Amino acid sequence: MSKSSESTAPGAEPSQKPPVAESSSTGNGGSPPAPSKAKASSRPSHTCHWPGCPKEVAPKLWGCSYHWFKLLPTLRRNILAAYVPGKERTKKPSPEYLLAAQAAQTWIKTLQS
Numbered sequence: 019m020s021k022s023s024e025s026t027a028p029g030a031e032p033s034q035k036p037p038v039a040e041s042s043s044t045g046n047g048g049s050p051p052a053p054s055k056a057k058a059s060s061r062p063s064h065t066c067h068w069p070g071c072p073k074e075v076a077p078k079l080w081g082c083s084y085h086w087f088k089l090l091p092t093l094r095r096n097i098l099a100a101y102v103p104g105k106e107r108t109k110k111p112s113p114e115y116l117l118a119a120q121a122a123q124t125w126i127k128t129l130q131s
């Protein structure tokens with residue numbers, strides 16, 4: 019009895035909701051870009067280790083090719099030698115790699131100062 023009168027009021031609200039659900043389904047149609055964007059923002063981007071270089075590079079690379087080849091061959095060799103495959107997955111660079119990367123940073127600073 020009162021249920022039928024009640025169903026009128028709640029029924030009015032759901033009837034307002036469908037447009038919202040529809041708009042979300044419209045967003046779903048354009049969803050491919052949106053989720054990929056959220057994914058990119060949630061994933062920390064790996065950029066070139068050269069100070070101030072915003073170039074994104076593969077996690078296994080030290081930096082962009084331009085700056086990589088600016089490094090002293092010795093530094094490059096040390097970094098390559100210390101590089102452990104899968105480091106970007108475990109996110110635990112070896113102390114040797116950190117040392118080599120640190121040496122590169124120090125060398126770059128001497129260039130810039």
Ligand SMILES: [Zn+2]
Nearest residue numbers: 066071082085
């Ligand atoms: Zn770079």
